[in-house]
Amino acid sequence: MYDGVFTSINPDNITVSRKADLIFSMDNGGGDTVTFWNEGGYTAKDIPDIDSGETLAGVSYFYLYFLYGEAADALMEGDGSSITEKLNCLGWSIVKCSDVKIHTYWKLVPEQTMVWKQDSKEVRLSQAVVQFSDIVCNSAVGTTYLCVQNEKKAVQKLPIHKCPMPNVSDLRIVNSNPYIGERGTIGWRVENYASFTVTLDGNPVEQSGEYHEETVDIRYGEYAIEVKNRADTVVKKKIAFPLEIIRTFEVERLTETQATFCWEVEEKNADAWEIKQIASNIAAEGEQTYDVRTTEDREFKMTARPKGSSDWVEKSVPFQMPIIKSFGKGTASGNVTDCGRLMKRYERNGFLSRGLVLLSAMESEVCTSYQFSCKGGGGGGGGSTYSHTYHWSGEHVEQYKLQMDSGKEFGPYSADINTVTVQTDSSDDGAWLIAEGSYSYTVKKHT
Numbered sequence: 001m002y003d004g005v006f007t008s009i010n011p012d013n014i015t016v017s018r019k020a021d022l023i024f025s026m027d028n029g030g031g032d033t034v035t036f037w038n039e040g041g042y043t044a045k046d047i048p049d050i051d052s053g054e055t056l057a058g059v060s061y062f063y064l065y066f067l068y069g070e071a072a073d074a075l076m077e078g079d080g081s082s083i084t085e086k087l088n089c090l091g092w093s094i095v096k097c098s099d100v101k102i103h104t105y106w107k108l109v110p111e112q113t114m115v116w117k118q119d120s121k122e123v124r125l126s127q128a129v130v131q132f133s134d135i136v137c138n139s140a141v142g143t144t145y146l147c148v149q150n151e152k153k154a155v156q157k158l159p160i161h162k163c164p165m166p167n168v169s170d171l172r173i174v175n176s177n178p179y180i181g182e183r184g185t186i187g188w189r190v191e192n193y194a195s196f197t198v199t200l201d202g203n204p205v206e207q208s209g210e211y212h213e214e215t216v217d218i219r220y221g222e223y224a225i226e227v228k229n230r231a232d233t234v235v236k237k238k239i240a241f242p243l244e245i246i247r248t249f250e251v252e253r254l255t256e257t258q259a260t261f262c263w264e265v266e267e268k269n270a271d272a273w274e275i276k277q278i279a280s281n282i283a284a285e286g287e288q289t290y291d292v293r294t295t296e297d298r299e300f301k302m303t304a305r306p307k308g309s310s311d312w313v314e315k316s317v318p319f320q321m322p323i324i325k326s327f328g329k330g331t332a333s334g335n336v337t338d339c340g341r342l343m344k345r346y347e348r349n350g351f352l353s354r355g356l357v358l359l360s361a362m363e364s365e366v367c368t369s370y371q372f373s374c375k376g377g378g379g380g381g382g383g384s385t386y387s388h389t390y391h392w393s394g395e396h397v398e399q400y401k402l403q404m405d406s407g408k409e410f411g412p413y414s415a416d417i418n419t420v421t422v423q424t425d426s427s428d429d430g431a432w433l434i435a436e437g438s439y440s441y442t443v444k445k446h447t
Contacts, residue, residue, distance in 0.1 A: 002060075002150070004032040004116075009146050009158040013231040016162050017139050020231075023088075024064060024146060024158070026128040028116040036060040036110040044095035044107040051099055055151060063149040064130065065105035072142025075160065076135055080104030088129040106130070137162055141195075164195050166227040166235040170211070176241050179268040180218055180307040184241055187213040188225055199226045218243075220269075220306035245269045249302040249315040252287065254439035259292040265304055273304035276314070294441070297321055320396040322437030324445045327392040329431075386427045390447070391419040394435050403432040403444075412436075 006029025014020045028034055038059045048054040050063045066075040066083075076083075081104050087094055094108050108128065116126040141164050145157040169189045176184035189211045190198060198205040200214055201224055216223065222238040247264040254260070264285045265273045274280035278290055278300075303314045390402065394415075401411035406426045411434075413420060434444045 002034055004028055004034045007148055007156060007158060009160060011231060012159060013161045013163050013229075014135075014137050015165055015229060015231045015233040016137050016141055017165060018137055018231075018233060020135050020137060022132045022135060022146070022160070024130045024132070024148075028126045034116040036114045036116075038110045038112050038114070041112060042109060043111070044093040044109050047095075047107040047109055049097065049099065050105055050107075050149070051101065059109060059151070061107060061109040061151050063105055063147075064108060065102050065147050065149075067144055067147075068103050070138055070140060072140040072162070073144050074138055074140070075144045077138045082134050082136075084133045086131045086133070088131055089127050092128050094130060161230065163229040163231045163233070164192050166196050166229050166233055167191055168225050168227050168235055168237050171225060171237050171239050173239065173241060174213055176218065178242075178244060178266075180220060180243065182218050183215055184218045185213050185215045186223060186225075186239060187211065188237075190227055196227045196229050199228075200224070202226075220245075220309045220311070243269050243306070245304050245306055245313050246273070246302055246315045249275075249300075249317065251300055251317050251319065251439045253289075254294060254319065254441040256295060256441075257291060257293055258289055259294065259300070260287065260289040261300070261302075262287040263302055265302075269307055270304040271307050273302065276301040276303050294319065295321070319438060319441070322397045322435045322441060322443050323395045324397075324433060324435050324443060325393045325395065327390070327433045327445045327447060329388060329390055329447045384427075385423045385425055386429070387421050387423050388429055388431070389419065389421045390431060390433070392433055393418055396437050397435045398438065399436050401434040401436070403434055405430040405432075 006027045008025055008027075010023045010025070011020070014022070040058060042056065042059050042061075044061075046056070047059075047061045048056055050065070066080060068074050068076060068078060068080050070077055079098075081098070083104060085094060085096060085106055091111050091114055092108060093111050094106055097105055097107060099105060108130065141162055144160050144162060146160065148156045148158065167190060169191075171188045172186070174185035174187045186200070190196060190207060191210055193207045193210055193212075198207045198212075200216070205212065205214060218241050220243060222240045224236055224238050226234055226236045228234045244266045247266055249263045250261065252260040252262055259278075261275060261278075263275070263282075267284045270284075273284070274282065275290075278292060279288070282288070297318075297320050299316050299318050301314050301316045303312045305312050392400065394400070397415050399412040399414060400417070401409060401413070402420070402422060403409055404422070404424055404426075406424050406429045408422075408424055410420065410422045430447050432444045432446050434442055436442045
């Protein structure tokens with residue numbers, strides 16, 4: 001185009017259906033001094049349109065354009081109007097234009113006569129650099145061009161290779177022994193594989209077909225499959241062998257002062273293991289009770305270090321303390337029965353007297369929700385029974401029980417029950433409410 005002028009486009013590889021920037025540059029690449037003329041001080045707007053057939057004498061200028069459409073030799077769909085341009089140099093003028101045939105193009109001209117000397121140390125003055133942005137490459141793989149046309153209608157084509165998008169699918173563990181240090185196989189699929197470089201954990205893979213299998217030493221952790229095209233667009237996926245390390249870890253029983261655990265660790269896959277902050281140097285499998293104080297919510301953890309790794313894996317068991325929020329004697333609405341105290345003042349071993357009934361209607365200590373029975377008839381020795389109503393509320397409870405002071409037990413009651421009435425042979429019987437949470441942990445409260 002001009003002797004000694006070197007033109008380039010960077011990058012010359014881009015990925016289809018991806019956004020990219022392209023940088024066009026002209027440099028003094030030869031051994032001669034190059035002169036671009038513009039004695040009239042023209043700007044890019046003064047340059048004739050590309051299809052006008054006119055020329056402007058005494059000035060050096062260029063037209064820059066791409067092909068547009070869906071074909072393999074087109075840069076992007078549409079007409080290129082979305083592309084933005086930016087001059088990254090001094091002394092040049094550029095303007096964006098439109099043409100019926102070639103659509104979007106640019107006029108580039110020096111602002112004044114410019115001399116590029118081969119030995120010039122001012123690099124900025126011996127370059128013309130234009131950055132084209134907001135380019136979304138169409139989906140057709142192929143070669144497109146940036147066309148550079150000078151004022152003499154000589155055209156130079158700078159190739160841009162549109163590369164396919166990398167892909168990896170059907171990633172799988174093909175077969176695997178369950179132990180670290182043995183051999184296992186990983187498989188995956190890469191369509192159009194010849195267009196890409198494939199690595200497994202950074203090591204090149206000789207992929208001879210779309211579907212490929214690779215046998216590796218089994219280790220703890222992930223394996224990375226990386227597929228890269230010539231434009232350095234990368235797709236990466238990861239996979240790990242399903243290794244059993246901590247097979248089980250459970251809390252069997254729990255009290256305020258002791259905890260019973262059962263566990264199993266796969267010795268072939270672990271170098272060390274422990275019940276965190278409770279027990280170390282333990283067998284790979286066992287059930288054991290330890291002195292452990294538990295008076296609040298907590299989490300029990302078993303940890304293990306996989307063979308050949310500095311990482312630790314863990315299995316945790318959470319625990320929430322059962323809580324008795326309230327416990328009282330009376331009705332669910334909160335009324336307190338005082339009939340037991342009133343009965344002491346009247347006919348304890350017989351029917352409620354007329355006087356008691358009348359008095360209970362007048363006194364502030366009204367007898368409510370109280371069941372009763374009389375002594376066995378005919379003096380046959382039968383005893384009296386008395387009803388007691390209890391109500392409670394709690395959190396993190398699986399079941400409740402009542403332990404009466406007189407010795408009787410009632411329950412268990414499910415967690416959604418909060419009021420019960422029980423009968424004992426004591427008119428003033430007290431009770432413990434026992435609330436059982438997970439792992440048989442119990443708390444209790446007395447009326």
